Amino acid sequence: MTSLRIFFVGGLTSYRALFNWLTPWILIPSFLIAPLFQILLFAYIGRTTHLESDRFYVIGNALQYAAVPCLFAMGNTIGGERFQHTLPLVLTTPAGRLPLFIGRSVPVIANGFVVSGFALVTGSALLGVHVPISAVAPLVLVAAVTAFSCTGLGLCNAALGLRVRETAVTSNILFGFLLVFCGVNVPLSSLPAWMSTIAEGLPLTHGIAAARQLAGGAGLGKVAGLVGAELLIGCIYVVGGYALLRLMEIESRRRGTLEIA
Amino acid sequence: MAAIEAEKLRRTYRQTSGFVRRRTKTIEAVRGIDFEVNEGELFGLLGPNGAGKTTTIKMLVTLLIPTSGAARVLGHDVVHSARTVRRNIGYVFGGDRGAYERLSGLDNLRYFSELYGVPPKVQKRRIPELLELVGLMGREKERVEGYSRGMKQRLHIARGLLHDPPVVVLDEPTIGLDPVGARELRNTIAELAQAGKTVLLTTHYMYEADALCDRIAVIAEGEIVAEGTPTALKSVVADRTVVEIEAYGLPAGALERVRASPGVTSVSVEEREHVQLLLVQAPKGLELTQQLLGCLGDVRVGRVAAREPTLEDAYVSLVTGS
Amino acid sequence: MKALRLVAIGWLFQMKMLSRSSFDGLLGILWPLFFATTAFFMFRTSHDSRALLYAALGSSVMGIWSSTSVAASSALQRERWYGTLEAIVGTPAHFSLVLIPITLAMSTVGIYSMAATLLWGRFLFGIGVHIVHPLLFVIAVPTTVLAIGLLGFLLSVTVVRYRTAWALGNALEYPVWLVCGFLVPLSLFPDWVRPISWALAPTWGVRAIRQAALGGAPLWPVAACIGLAALYGIAGTLLVDTVLRSARRTATLSLT
Incomplete structure (x- = not known):
């Protein structure tokens, strides 16, 4: 029960307090304008190079934006607390670490999910991309799973935040890697082999692939394997991120770097 | 002619709260004050936190426009002749912000010399003089982020004097300093007055005002409640x-x-x-x-x-x- | 003459300050590279070396805009944060002459990113950069930097009341890349977009750089760039006075 409270209450308040992303002045430009223009940018490059259909880019970029809050928000949670000197306070409480950090990720996942959905709908409308009605429910599922797996990566990023100061920089770099590697705009087959191999192990890759098939009319059963893979990768990153967090926490306690803001 | 004149100087702030239904509240920070500072005088503006000292100062140094009333520095109106006022006034604020921390103290002074339009030849002479005056000589090439609070405050003073202004305004310059640092700073302020500058100082430390000022005005809740020499006030x-x-x-x-x-x-x-x-x-x-x-x-x-x-x-x- | 000196010294001062934050600078170079890499992979499928060079030149300008849009939109906010805004406003210098060097320095730093993108394209994607008019290229690049810096100046003044302008600056990154034709020809857009593209100096900057490198008449776009830069400068300067006066009236200079 206590764990549950830390999970929900702690998660929500820290999310609010730490970066106030709930103000429309940040939400609208960061989560509505930016994803939309990223879709348009790559869709137009796609039209120039005659590489793929508009739908390819709408799905890829919209789903990538599920990852953005997950990377930035998780990293900021740690970085922000360090900035406000509350990190040692939080870490000295006996609260269980897993509900503490995972709890912080729930609003983040929800955020990523909404952003992704908005980008998908408006991007499709603007570019005249048709997505079958029957695909909507499965797409929602895939977006949620993708947001979850990206949060795993966000957790790793947050753990890094215990060591390096600039989580905003690491978040941006991770975003860039996902952009290039995960088949967001470049089909995996067009990437060098070593890159597509790495992509197989990253969150987002399978989610995007599944979503593209769904939007193309495939049933949920056909993409079950891809969704499962995304979910599995997500779990691995969550567990890995959690382990890394504990490791970094112990490490930084030993080296006394927690206070350093 | 008085160096600084304030005439029925008044300033209100409007505070808005709420996003959807906006409520505005008007706060009277300074409620129509009158005072004069004579040339060459060291004048203290004394009052508790939130009494309106900083607001008054900011109107004098042209950072705020008075809601009503007027203020003049060496006869120049602070609203209509803002640039002339800026050329003639040095503004030093307390606290340790207000410098480019990644750069050295010397860089900061050079940059602000440019902003004050100090000719390069004059800069070469004045910057070392000021560094000497505020006791930063030898540390001027270090980054400001490594300075102690007292050093930052003294850097502010040097910055405020770059253009050799006849009028210097110091807003709580000793706030947060250790006793030794505060005493050194008071000595520097006394030297300024001896050099013939008109100095307006705000503080909420009594002994500071007592030791330094020729005349004091006590300000409380935006109004001047008393004015006179320290002896007269006592x-x-x-x-x-x-x-x-x-x-x-x-x-x-x-x-x-x-x-x-x-x-x-x-x-x-x-x-x-x-x-x-x-x-x-x-x-x-x-x-x-x-x-x-x-x-x-x-x-x-x-x-x-x-x-x-x-x-x-x-x-x-x-x-x-x- | 005095104004020119103030701008030049201010620019040097800002460059010095920017050079002290290498970690941010690293991101400034890496960030456009991710997009350039994606674009290179996309253009590579066309097997047209000219198309790749077109993409390389266009994406090299992306970094100039990126470093300007984010930093310029929050330039005043940053001065507030340092506590230096009041100190600057309290000086007799005209405020636009203080602000222009700040945004100009930011666009200048973008040249690093430009070089990095061209080298990246050269060594990882084998995009040979052969420049047809080297002299005009050398003119086109600083002109573009100047025009983008002044666009940043106008932006910084326009968004001064916007507390979280960095978010807006971030969001403006892609639209300009897109609308100014960094990577796609303007003819692909609906007609109503075209006047917007023409009013934005980066459109002419990237065109001048391309024509200088690939062959063409880059002098016209250079002239358009300079003309627009002057317009931005004048508009921004006029706006600065209004903005500052209102800030002194509403007491928003010192707020963080």
Whole structure:
């Protein structure tokens, strides 16, 4: 029960307090304008190079934006607390670490999910991309799973935040890697082999692939394997991120770097 | 001609709250004050936090436009001749922000020299002079982020003097400094006045105003409640005596009983670590000690002493309006 | 003359300050590279070396805009944060002459990113950069930097009341890349977009750089760039006075 409270209450308040992303002045430009223009940018490059259909880019970029809050928000949670000197306070409480950090990720996942959905709908409308009605429910599922797996990566990023100061920089770099590697705009087959191999192990890759098939009319059963893979990768990153967090926490306690803001 | 004149100077702030339904609240920060600072004078603006000192200063240095009334610096209006005023006034604010921390103190001074339009030749001479004056010589090539609070504050002073202004305004320059640093800074301020500059200083430290200022204006809740030389202000309470009582945990109601006690003109309490220091003012010659102790009931009492009033007592009496 | 000196010294001062934050600078170079890499992979499928060079030149200008849009939109906010805004406003210098060097320095730093993108394209994607008019290229690049810096100046003044302008600056990154034709020809857009593209100096900057490198008449776009830069400068300067006066009236200079 206590764990549950830390999970929900702690998660929500820290999310609010730490970066106030709930103000429309940040939400609208960061989560509505930016994803939309990223879709348009790559869709137009796609039209120039005659590489793929508009739908390819709408799905890829919209789903990538599920990852953005997950990377930035998780990293900021740690970085922000360090900035406000509350990190040692939080870490000295006996609260269980897993509900503490995972709890912080729930609003983040929800955020990523909404952003992704908005980008998908408006991007499709603007570019005249048709997505079958029957695909909507499965797409929602895939977006949620993708947001979850990206949060795993966000957790790793947050753990890094215990060591390096600039989580905003690491978040941006991770975003860039996902952009290039995960088949967001470049089909995996067009990437060098070593890159597509790495992509197989990253969150987002399978989610995007599944979503593209769904939007193309495939049933949920056909993409079950891809969704499962995304979910599995997500779990691995969550567990890995959690382990890394504990490791970094112990490490930084030993080296006394927690206070350093 | 006065170096600084304020005429019915008034400034209000509007605060808005709420996002959907906006509510506005008007706050009177400065409520129409008049004062003059003569050329070459060191004038103190004294008052508690939130009394309107900084707002007044910001209107004088052209950072705020008065809501009504007027102010002039060397005869130039602060609203209509803002640039002329800026050329003639040096503004030093307290606190450790206000410099480019990633760069050296010297870089900061060079940059601001440009902004003040100081010719390169003059800069070469003046910057070392100022570094010497504020005691930063030898540390000027270090990054400001490594400076102590006192060093940053002294850098502010140097910055405010780059263009050799005839009028210098210092807003709580010693705030947050250790005692040694604060004393050094006061010496520097005294030197400025000796060099013939008109200095306007705000502070809430009494001894600072007492030691430095030729004249003082006491400001409380946006109004000037008294003005004069430190000696003249002290005379407000010259016919009084001050009883200091240390009490360990004042019981509820004790303060009210003391205040209502016959003969008492003003009471204030200073919270110290484990003890409250009660300061009671009463007319000279009145023996109140026993009567006051009676008011306190059976609380444990430490030191009890009667003494001559200081400028601080005059200030307390003025600010609390008794 | 005095104004020119103030801008030049201010620019040097800002460059010095920017050079002290290498970690941010690293991101400034890496960030456009991710997009350039994606674009290179996309253009590579066309097997047209000219298309790749077109993409390389266009994406090299992306970094100039990126470093300007984010930093310029929050330039005033940053001065507030340092506590230096009041100190600057309290000086007799005209405020636009203080602000222009700040945004100009930011666009200048973008040249690093430009070089990095061209080298990246050269060594990882084998995009040979052969420049037809080297002299005009050398003119086109600083002109573009100047025009983008002044666009940043206008932006910084326009968004001064916007507390979280960095978010807006971030969001403006892609639209300009897109609308100014960094990577796609303007002819692909609906007609109503075209006047917007023409009013934005980066459109002409990237065109000048391309024509200088690939062959063409880059002098016209250079002239358009300079003309627009002057317009931004004048508009921004006029706006600065209004903005500052209102800030002194509403007491918003010192707020963080």
